[in-house]
Amino acid sequence: MSDGLVHPYIPNAAPAPRRRLMKEVGIRDLAALYDSIPNDIKLKGPLKLPTRIESEHELRKHVESILAKNKSCQDLLNFRGAGCWQHFVPAVCDEINGRGEFLTSYGGFPYSDHGKYQALFEYQSLIGELVGLEVVGTPTYDWGAAADSAVLMACRVTGRDHVLVPATASPERLEQMRGFTKPVATIELVRCDPKTGLMDLADLKAKVSECTGAVYFEQPGYLGIIETQAPEIAKIAKAAGAKTVVGVDPISLGVLESPGDYGADLVVGELQPLGVHMYGGGGVAGFIASRDDEAMVAEHPSFLISISPAADQGQFGFGVSTMERTSYDKRHDSTDYYGTTQWLWGITAAVYLSLIGPRGLAELGEGIMQRSAYAAGRINRIKGVTAPVHASPFFKEFVVNFDRTGKTVAAVNRALKRRGILGGKDLSMEFPTLGQSALYCITEIHGKDEIDALAAALKEVSA
Amino acid sequence: MTRAVELFHAARWNEPLIMDMTSPGERGVIPPAVDAAIAKAVGDVAGSLPAGVRRNSPPKLPEMSQPQVLRHYLRLSQMCMGADVTSDMMGTCTIKYSPKVHEHLVRQPWVWDLHPLQDDDTIQGILEIMYNFERMMCAISGMDAFTFEAGSGAQGIYANACLIRKYHESRGEGDRRTEMLTTAFSHPADAAAPAVAGYRVITLMPGERGYPEVGAVKAAISERTAGLMMTNPEDTGIYNRDIKEIVDLVHRAGGLCAYDQANGNGMLGIVRAGDTGFDLCQFNLHKTFSAPHGAVGQGCAAVGVKKAVAAYLFGPVIEFDGKRYRIKGERREAIERIRSFLGNIQTVVKAYAWVMSLGPEGMKAVAETAVLNSNYMLEGIRKLRGVTIPWPKNKYRRMEQIRYSMEKLHAETGITAHDVMWRMIDYGVQHFMLSHHPMLVAEPFTIEPGESYTVDELDEYVEILRRIIDEAYNDPDVVKTSPHRASVTKIDEVAIDDPKCWAFTHRGFLRKSAG
Numbered sequence: 001m002s003d004g005l006v007h008p009y010i011p012n013a014a015p016a017p018r019r020r021l022m023k024e025v026g027i028r029d030l031a032a033l034y035d036s037i038p039n040d041i042k043l044k045g046p047l048k049l050p051t052r053i054e055s056e057h058e059l060r061k062h063v064e065s066i067l068a069k070n071k072s073c074q075d076l077l078n079f080r081g082a083g084c085w086q087h088f089v090p091a092v093c094d095e096i097n098g099r100g101e102f103l104t105s106y107g108g109f110p111y112s113d114h115g116k117y118q119a120l121f122e123y124q125s126l127i128g129e130l131v132g133l134e135v136v137g138t139p140t141y142d143w144g145a146a147a148d149s150a151v152l153m154a155c156r157v158t159g160r161d162h163v164l165v166p167a168t169a170s171p172e173r174l175e176q177m178r179g180f181t182k183p184v185a186t187i188e189l190v191r192c193d194p195k196t197g198l199m200d201l202a203d204l205k206a207k208v209s210e211c212t213g214a215v216y217f218e219q220p221g222y223l224g225i226i227e228t229q230a231p232e233i234a235k236i237a238k239a240a241g242a243k244t245v246v247g248v249d250p251i252s253l254g255v256l257e258s259p260g261d262y263g264a265d266l267v268v269g270e271l272q273p274l275g276v277h278m279y280g281g282g283g284v285a286g287f288i289a290s291r292d293d294e295a296m297v298a299e300h301p302s303f304l305i306s307i308s309p310a311a312d313q314g315q316f317g318f319g320v321s322t323m324e325r326t327s328y329d330k331r332h333d334s335t336d337y338y339g340t341t342q343w344l345w346g347i348t349a350a351v352y353l354s355l356i357g358p359r360g361l362a363e364l365g366e367g368i369m370q371r372s373a374y375a376a377g378r379i380n381r382i383k384g385v386t387a388p389v390h391a392s393p394f395f396k397e398f399v400v401n402f403d404r405t406g407k408t409v410a411a412v413n414r415a416l417k418r419r420g421i422l423g424g425k426d427l428s429m430e431f432p433t434l435g436q437s438a439l440y441c442i443t444e445i446h447g448k449d450e451i452d453a454l455a456a457a458l459k460e461v462s463a
Numbered sequence: 464m465t466r467a468v469e470l471f472h473a474a475r476w477n478e479p480l481i482m483d484m485t486s487p488g489e490r491g492v493i494p495p496a497v498d499a500a501i502a503k504a505v506g507d508v509a510g511s512l513p514a515g516v517r518r519n520s521p522p523k524l525p526e527m528s529q530p531q532v533l534r535h536y537l538r539l540s541q542m543c544m545g546a547d548v549t550s551d552m553m554g555t556c557t558i559k560y561s562p563k564v565h566e567h568l569v570r571q572p573w574v575w576d577l578h579p580l581q582d583d584d585t586i587q588g589i590l591e592i593m594y595n596f597e598r599m600m601c602a603i604s605g606m607d608a609f610t611f612e613a614g615s616g617a618q619g620i621y622a623n624a625c626l627i628r629k630y631h632e633s634r635g636e637g638d639r640r641t642e643m644l645t646t647a648f649s650h651p652a653d654a655a656a657p658a659v660a661g662y663r664v665i666t667l668m669p670g671e672r673g674y675p676e677v678g679a680v681k682a683a684i685s686e687r688t689a690g691l692m693m694t695n696p697e698d699t700g701i702y703n704r705d706i707k708e709i710v711d712l713v714h715r716a717g718g719l720c721a722y723d724q725a726n727g728n729g730m731l732g733i734v735r736a737g738d739t740g741f742d743l744c745q746f747n748l749h750k751t752f753s754a755p756h757g758a759v760g761q762g763c764a765a766v767g768v769k770k771a772v773a774a775y776l777f778g779p780v781i782e783f784d785g786k787r788y789r790i791k792g793e794r795r796e797a798i799e800r801i802r803s804f805l806g807n808i809q810t811v812v813k814a815y816a817w818v819m820s821l822g823p824e825g826m827k828a829v830a831e832t833a834v835l836n837s838n839y840m841l842e843g844i845r846k847l848r849g850v851t852i853p854w855p856k857n858k859y860r861r862m863e864q865i866r867y868s869m870e871k872l873h874a875e876t877g878i879t880a881h882d883v884m885w886r887m888i889d890y891g892v893q894h895f896m897l898s899h900h901p902m903l904v905a906e907p908f909t910i911e912p913g914e915s916y917t918v919d920e921l922d923e924y925v926e927i928l929r930r931i932i933d934e935a936y937n938d939p940d941v942v943k944t945s946p947h948r949a950s951v952t953k954i955d956e957v958a959i960d961d962p963k964c965w966a967f968t969h970r971g972f973l974r975k976s977a978g
Contacts, residue, residue, distance in 0.1 A: 005828040007821070009560050009753075011917045012836055013828040020918060021839045033834045034733055036702040036859035041739050047732045048602045052822025056564050063568050063816050069588035072572035076585065083803055084579050090492045092533050098570065099540040100547030104561055106756035107553045107896060108544050112888045114950035115478075115542030116758050121967075122481050128968030129522040135967045139760070141614040142803045172800060179625065179799025183661030219516070231515040255509040257518050279569075280589060281579030281804025282761060292971055294962045304967050306959040307480075310952050315477060317954035321965050327617070327655035329900050332645075332664035334655035339617025340749060343759035347536075354481050354532045355491030358521035364494040369508040374501040393512055417582065425580055448498035 008056075073278070073422065077450055081397050081441025082222070082425040083143070083170065083270070084278050087251065088444055090355050093275035097348045106340075110305075110318040117318035120343060121305045123350035127287055130253040130353075131267040132260025134292040137302030139271060139285040139346040144173050146268035146286030147216065147247055148180035149336050151187075153290070153299040154243035154266060155213030156335060161185040162211040164242075166199045168192045170222040171430045177216075184335075185213065194433070197225040197390035197399075199233060208240040214266075218247035219256060223427075223439060224372075224397030225390055226256065234263025250274060250349075252395050254361030255369065266290045275352030276345045285342030285349075298325055301336035364444055368396045371451065372442040376400075378455040379440070385462055389437060396443055400424060403435040405462040412438070415461035421454060465919065468927055471891035472948040474541040481535055482969045485525040491532045523970075542950035544893045546756075550920050551893035552840075554864040554909025555650065555698050557728045557750035558893075562820070565754070565813035574812060579804035583789040589808055590788035594781040596815040603818075603826070604724070604744055605737020606767035611748070612778025612806040616725050617652035619745030619764025620692065622777065622801050623721040624660035626743055626768065627690045629775045629798045630719055640689035640718070646675055648697035648866075651899050653723050657692060669903070673854035674703040680712055690719040690742075694726045698899060698909060700837065700861040701854065710740035719743065719772070727751050728913065729834040729863030732827030742769045752814035763810035779805055832914040833863040836921060840912055841865055843925035847932055849875055853904050864911030866904055873906045878935035878942050880906040885953075886934070886945040890927040 004015035012021060027033065034042070053059045078086050097103065102116060110117040124136035140146040151163045163181065165174065167189040178187055191203040199217060208215060215237035220226050227233070234244040245266040246259040251273040259267045267289040276283040290296045297304070306321040327334040356364065376398050379387040384405035388398035402412055413423040424438030431437065442451065509517065525532075544551065551558040569575065577586060597609045613619040624643065631640045643657035646667045654664050665683050667675035674697060691713045696702040703709070710720045722741035724730070728751045736744040748754050749762040756762075768776060777798050780791040821829065838860060844850055849872025852865070869880040884894040898907035912921055934942050944953060958964035966972035 005824055007825055007828060009562060009820070010825070010828055010832050010914045012914065013832045017918050018832075018835070021835050024842055025835065025838045030831045030835065033831065033838060033860050036696075036704055036862070037734050038704055038707065041707055042734050043732060043738065046823035047826055049599055049818060049821075049823045049826065052825050053819050056820075059816060059820050060564055060568065062819065063592075063812070066591050067568065067571075067573040067588040067812070069591065070573040070577060071581075071585040072574075072576040073578055073581075074572040074576050076581075078578055080578050080580050082580060086576070086578065088494065092491075092529060092536075094570065095533065096536045096540065098566065099537070099545075101540040101543045101545040102758045103545060103566075103755045104547040104558075105543050105545035105758045106551070106558060107556050107759075108551070108893050109884075110954070111885050111946045111949045111951060112544040112893055113542075115539030118478065118480070118542070119536060119539045122969075124967050125480070125482055125969035125972075126522075126524060128970050129524060133968075134971035134974070137967070141618060144800075144803050172803060175799045176801065176803070179801065180659075183659070226512065226516060228513045228516055253518065253522060255512070255518055257516050258522070262515060277575035278578055279575050280577035280581075280586070280808040282807040282809045283575070284803055285760075292962075292967075297962070297965075304965075306965040306967055307972050308954045308956070308958045308964070310954045312952045315952065316480075317951040319954060319956055319959035321959045321967070327659075328651045331651045331654035331900060332658050332666060334651075334658045337617050337621055337652055337655045337659050339652055340615035340747075340756070340762035341760045342614065342757075344757040344761055347758060350481070351532065351536050354525045354527060354535070355529065356494070356524070357490055357526045358524045359526070360490060360492060360494055361524065362518075362521055366507070366509045367494060367497040370497050370501055370505050373505040373508045377505065393508075413582075417585070422578065422581060422585075444494050447495065448501050451501075 076420055076422045077453065078422040079440050079454060080422050080425050082439050084281050084284060085273055085441055085443060086278060086445055087273045089275055089277055090352065092355060093348050093351050096351045097344050102347060114317065117305055119347045119350055121307055121318055123346040124305060126350055126353040127289060130250050131248065131289045132258025133267055133289040135297055136287060136289040137300050137304050139287055139342045140302060141286060141341050142284040143247060143268060143270035143286045144176040146288045147173065148177050149301050150245045150266045150268045150288050151177065151214040151216050152181055152185060153296065154245055155185050156299050157295055158213045158241060158243060160211050160213035163187045163214045163216060164190050164207055164212060165216045166190050166192050168197055168221050168223050196392045197223055198227060198229055198392055201229060201232060201236065204233065204236055208236060208242060210241065212240055212242040214243050214245045216245040219259065220249060220252060220395040223399050224394040226393040226395055228393065231262040238263060252365055255365030271345050271349045274349035276348050285345035300325060301338045367444055371446055372396050372398060375442045375451045378451060379458055382459045382462060385458065389434065397439055397441045399434060399437050400440050401435055401437045402462060407462050409436050409438045412461050416457055419457045421457055465923060468890040473950045475950050476538040476542065478535060478538045480969060481525050484527060484535065487526050489526045489528045491527050491529045549892055550916060550924055552895065552910050552912045552924060553893060554896040554911040555899065556896065557911060557913060559753055559913040560915040561753050561755035565816050568816060569809040569812050574809055587788055590781050592812055592815050594783050594788055596811055599818050600765050600767055603731065604767045605735035606744060607770045608773040608776055609765050609767045610776050610778040611763055611765055611811045612802050613764035613766055614802050614807055615760065615762035616745065616747045616764050617656060618801060619766045620652045620723055621656035621659060622766050623692060623743045623745060624657040625798045626772050626775050627719045627721065628660055630772055631689055640687060642687045643689050644683055644691040646693045646697060647901055647903060648699050649693045649723060650725055653692045662689060672857040673699055673701040677705050677708055680709050684712055684716045688713065688716045688718040690721060692721040692723060694723040696726050696862040698866065700865040701857060702862055706739055726863065729830050731830040732823060733830050742772055748810050748814040753817040754810040754813040761807045761810055763807045777801055829914050836912040836914065836916065837861060837863050837865055840910060840921055840925060847929055849932055864909055866898060866907055866909045868904050869906035869908060872932060872935055876935040876939050878939050880908045882942050883931050886931045886942045887927060888946045889948040892924060892927055
């Protein structure tokens with residue numbers, strides 16, 4: 001085994017350097033490196049793995065031959081969203097997040113990785129502008145993880161252990177939140193009006209109490225609905241001494257009000273729409289924002305990058321503030337954990353927001369709402385199909401019901417797939433009260449032709 | 464061939480904040496226009512929103528043309544010491560070469576334009592890779608099943624804590640088993656994650672050989688023990704030889720053992736978690752398995768378990784009937800989801816390609832070379848003035864990383880390991896890692912060279928340390944006031960922790976600057 005292996009990724013495995021290193025280290029057999037490991041647990045024989053593919057060309061051919069079996073949303077006309085959405089990705093976003101200097105950086109502090117920290121400070125700043133709050137942390141794993149952390153931050157700051165969430169929340173989000181919060185808090189659902197999908201404020205008032213640490217809702221909600229009572233919800237929460245935690249799709253914030261401006265204490269959300277490809281869900285990344293309140297800052301689990309003056313006159317640098325907050329320092333005293341998350345997508349979001357600008361974000365939001373309204377209108381004209389199900393404004397997603405066609409969503413989607421269309425997410429298991437309903441997603445990538453094609457296909461397959 | 468390291472200077476663009484670069488009226492990208500017929504049919508939809516939720520004033524985003532945005536972020540990228548451009552031997556991070564071909568494979572529609580909720584028959588390629596990679600990970604680890612859902616080592620560790628909790632709950636012992644053991648030199652997440660999952664965490668302290676002695680483990684174990692979560696070797700690079708006995712002790716007390724394989728790079732093909740008796744484990748695909756660290760993410764923890772825990776595994780479980788791959792439907796016993804969707808699948812594809820490019824011999828060569836490089840560095844570093852190697856009573860070889868101490872240097876010069884860190888940047892290498900908490904070693908530093916560097920690069924790194932130590936003895940101020948040739952000069956490090964000064968956004972900065 002000491003003969004070495006010539007491999008393009010492992011320079012010192014080659015025979016000559018290996019011999020040189022072994023001589024310096026004073027060993028004749030590499031097994032001597034592992035003298036600390038008792039023999040009885042050592043692996044006998046080689047790992048049972050496929051033989052290596054030596055040439056890059058053949059490796060590439062091998063992996064490509066497998067990946068070619070996928071049908072992507074370039075092959076399919078996609079109308080599925082539900083937490084991960086197909087938006088336009090500017091080329092500059094991919095250019096920047098593909099840069100090796102960023103892509104292969106990791107634990108460097110701001111003196112070695114100044115540019116990375118500046119890019120992330122800019123991401124924090126631009127998200128702060130969108131949500132109307134002064135404190136934004138480095139990215140979390142996803143929106144769900146951000147929501148998990150934020151509702152418990154609210155509970156710790158208030159010394160309470162009860163969280164209210166609307167019944168229209170995504171069941172998967174709810175599962176993630178229940179799993180995370182269960183050692184320290186309970187989650188209770190607030191009823192929503194079946195006609196409008198909006199939170200039932202009477203039920204909220206009845207359930208909010210001196211135990212409630214957080215009232216969490218999403219804007220727009222999982223079912224696409226814009227919660228028009230958002231300011232009232234924040235008032236009710238505040239009156240009870242609870243914190244208002246709002247989850248947002250940030251791409252909507254060119255047209256929707258900054259949650260910080262209608263009373264949100266904490267805002268969380270999903271960065272993926274901001275210039276990140278879907279990557280089958282690998283494109284997700286969350287964020288947590290709050291007011292600049294010392295007690296609340298102390299509860300942030302993420303790294304918080306602060307700007308600071310540098311020694312050179314007029315220059316500035318960055319540092320990670322109050323590391324003692326984080327699980328890296330607190331260890332067994334931790335109330336949350338942090339680690340490698342999705343910072344690359346934070347940098348990408350900064351690039352995206354710098355490119356799109358205030359006018360672009362407004363146009364984008366307005367255009368999405370026009371397209372989705374048009375799509376709902378077209379679909380609603382199909383016999384037996386109702387769209388949108390809820391009598392409320394919506395952003396890019398809306399619920400379509402097929403009950404009166406006699407068809408299941410599963411059957412409709414199968415037929416759509418044969419026509420090269422990825423239909424809306426089937427809600428019939430998640431929300432049985434909605435019957436055979438699906439969640440459709442329309443974004444700026446859909447032109448009139450594509451929406452009309454969907455409507456035509458739906459008409460055919462639901463007849 | 465050696466580099467004149469003293470002539471290095473990092474790019475210093477003095478690049479303004481992008482918020483200060485705005486030029487009203489300019490645009491970087493223009494979104495697709497709404498078709499006139501749609502606009503005519505529906506009118507101004509956003510305009511009809513109720514006042515309370517309609518945005519009144521546009522967000523203060525920069526207004527810039529495209530070349531200026533590109534240039535700004537390219538300049539920022541140039542002021543970042545990624546592993547592609549220089550030596551990064553930061554301990555506990557397993558920095559290695561991230562093959563470029565992997566990026567080319569995933570940065571295409573067949574990976575990046577997949578929607579996570581596509582039907583199984585449209586994502587056969589990705590399911591095949593996940594299925595086959597699970598088999599590979601079982602072979603590498605000796606475990607029975609894997610999920611790739613967790614987004615980082617810390618999240619994988621958290622998942623392991625939740626799996627252990629579920630295991631005990633399912634046996635009606637959830638209320639009784641309230642304590643989790645870990646070790647002081649395991650990653651902080653091995654203590655933090657079980658605490659978040661509701662456990663009281665007991666940290667085992669190292670004995671004179673640098674790791675917890677069996678006696679200390681025995682004393683900590685009780686009927687309340689839920690399990691043990693630890694690395695081995697720990698972050699010190701010291702392998703706990705008593706590991707099998709410790710695992711057996713925890714098992715006899717009814718607990719489960721989770722192996723944090725964050726330090727597994729030197730162990731590939733040498734010793735497996737499963738053969739050591741562990742019930743759960745997690746590998747960092749963005750470290751050990753070559754996927755790039757992504758400026759702190761897109762990570763992936765491959766969480767592996769033995770059969771007794773497999774039913775509780777979260778995330779998609781892929782099945783294959785000989786013809787088609789499919790995601791197993793509802794799994795009632797699984798723990799609550801920890802992350803959304805399929806996980807960072809791009810990271811899984813890269814890890815798969817990496818294993819395919821190595822095979823069994825290559826995997827072992829990775830491990831052996833990483834440990835050999837580390838021990839070669841040790842020979843150089845042990846000769847450096849003011850540097851000591853903790854736990855001299857432990858005569859066994861250190862593993863893929865090694866924790867050293869500059870306690871003597873500090874006593875003799877007043878220069879700390881922290882000072883040395885910043886000075887390293889002046890010579891054009893990424894600074895080293897000190898130590899995770901608790902900092903039981905005085906003036907610690909931790910070096911993990913991995914398998915991707917040449918002998919010259921290893922030598923250069925040690926030579927840079929030697930020069931800085933010379934400076935510490937002869938010209939300590941130059942070290943104390945460093946960095947000098949980095950992208951930025953010394954910042955006010957007190958301000959960032961002061962509530963009156965800290966600013967996490969531009970708007971916060973403007974408010975505080977205005978007084």
